[in-house]
Amino acid sequence: MRTLTLALSLVLFASLQARAELVERSVRPEMRPAETAVQGSLKTVALNAKIRPIARPVVVQKERAVTPEAILAATSNAGFKRWISGFRKRALSAGISPAAFDRAFRSVQYDAKVIERDRNQSEFTKTIWEYLDSAASEKRIANGKAALAAHADKLNAIEAKYGVDKEVVVAVWGLESAYGEFRGDTPIVSALATLSYDGRRGRFFESQLIAALKILQAGDTTPENMTGSWAGAMGHTQFIPTSYLAYAVDFTGDGRRDIWADDPSDALASTAAYLGRFGWQKDVPWGVEVVLPDGFDYGLASRKITKSPADWAARGVLSADGKPVPNHGAGSILLPAGARGAAFMVFKNFAVIERYNAADAYVIGVGHLSDRIGGAGPIKASWPREDRALTFKERQQMQRLLTAAGFNTRGVDGKIGPNSVKAIKGFQRSAGMIPDGYPSLNLLNRLKN
Template identity: 40%
Template sequence: MKLLTNIITLAVLIMLGIMSQSTAAKGALSEEGFAEYVVNLKTEAIANGFSEALVNKSFAKVTFHKRAVKADRSQPENIETLDTYLPKRVPKWKVDKARALYKEHQVLLNQIGEQYQVQPRFIVALWGLETNFGQYTGGYNVISALATLAYEGRRETFFKKQLMAALTILAEGHISNDNMKGSWAGAMGQNQFMPTSFLSYAVDGDGDGKKDIWQNQADVFASMANYLRKVGWDDEFTWGRQVKLPENFDYNLAIPKNTGNRQNWLKAWAKTEKTLAQWQALGVRRSDGTNLPSVDIKAALVLPDDKNGRVYLAYDNYKSLMHWNLSYYFVSSVGHLSDHIKFPPIK
């Protein structure tokens, strides 16, 4: 009987795979096409084991978000440099606010930092850069946003996976559908977790039985810390430091600016990392020209811009931040804000 059930389920999923070559893939997007696509999504969700009641309730108010499609298709090209980007992403008012909120939540942050072995200043920095300390979390219904982007078709497999993960979150009772708000891309809550990241890293920080990254500060902070810890964070070290290179430096020793994806980036890291003593011998110095720290730790050389831009020696924690967001600019922003939160700032 179980074998027959599995065969029927497989047949349904194959049929839905064929049907999912939606109107979006065949031609222009439309409200009618979206409505048809949602019917197929609901059938597929039920075939995946979600109850009909949950699926109907979750999709009851689903709408097609043209703005989400427009935003996904018109991501801005990178025309910044770190010298222009950092002052906008880490302005003085944000540093001041970060320090004030660090003090306000210090007891909770210290407790979570000790539990997960992550320095609280990095939690606050991520919080500040993801959602301006919880102020801008996005107003899109997550089911609607994910269904819209799956229907759009360019990254259908990815967004359908996120949609099924979002249904799992609803089924587990962590949040109601009406309150499950996020960005146009489906990133949720004060730490902007995609649904699959929520399932992997979100935790119940205060023991109330729910993982609420939208309103519960203990859950927000603990989930951030748990994420970093699970991807290899080491609280004995910082993220990296800006450095100066000698004349005629061999730039083949640095990680290439464009590696394509996370896997290739990690391979490049493994090929180029050296001990601080080795970088010191190659003429690399702190940004003020003094010697590198005498610490037994490996680092890779990162050039977010071109050879004339800023240069960083990145420690293993840098890799953890790149797992969060594979962006030199984002990681540099988190690092610099965290350094400013620590008083006095790290030299």
């Protein structure tokens, strides 16, 4: 089982703090180390999302003569100037025309606030129930139903074309930008250039910057309209540039893949195209809440172990209403809060949503929000709300104590990955505890004593 440690975070990219000023008003959890997440601190807000179906045309600025020398003269940071000169050569070698580069970099400035956000990573995390309280709040559910109704025709057409349930597309929209309300207003080229020059993951961000320049060169938008998060995610559903190039679509047929416009058509269709590309199965749930029997073997609660719903039923695993889970294909058991919280049987569509954001909490958030938008009820099981998430330092302490007790976590990085989960389960068995692999405060106290 992959244990959740929840702080905010994009799909596929850099640092615990990234994806956006806008995402500070939305919700994204910490991603697994392999995907490395992205964003700023979680803030719960009232999401009075406004549905804005009228497209705002791209504003084409009148071209003015611009030279590389003029670009450098406008930039105050000397090191940044040198980096731009070197990067220009690399960009041209990657197929960016001199005119496209100079147009994109005309107003580029080093943005110290971007670096501050990238490096200001909180050590605190959110529990799964705190995350879901915001991800599937009553306000977000109501706004999702309103969005579903307001854009019914286009969502039905998108569902028919890409085979992805419209409720899931709307749920992604809701978590990424509060249904388009908070898309971010940071100039993407400046942000990515700053991160490429002075960031901790320069190579990654430079690849995103090259992709952004290709988008501009293709004419999908202008540098002025290419805005989004301080970490480079863009539009209603927060595509990073490389994902945009690979999966964005022109659903409106106007010749541009405009995920920035007030009309969300291209953004929603691009999200559906993305999920469809990775194997979404229409009318099949992402997961189902289940109840585990007394004496359940918690060693079976692992994404690596899959069984048919009938096999799980034979072991006493039933849906929350006490019935066998219908046959949705092979499923595995997920315990995001350990043995004391809700349990889920998750299917292939869970893994598809993971391609958008690899954090289990995000997937559950999208899945549960989509269910609620579609009319389903809340999660039935209770959560251990008297508990709290461990801080980064406490997770490091837990790893040290586990290793000292003979249960090697293979490192002290504050991230509860597979090695740490295995070590936790080993200690829990030795201490007569339920071996659910969950890094609780109670477990830490047991280790201390």
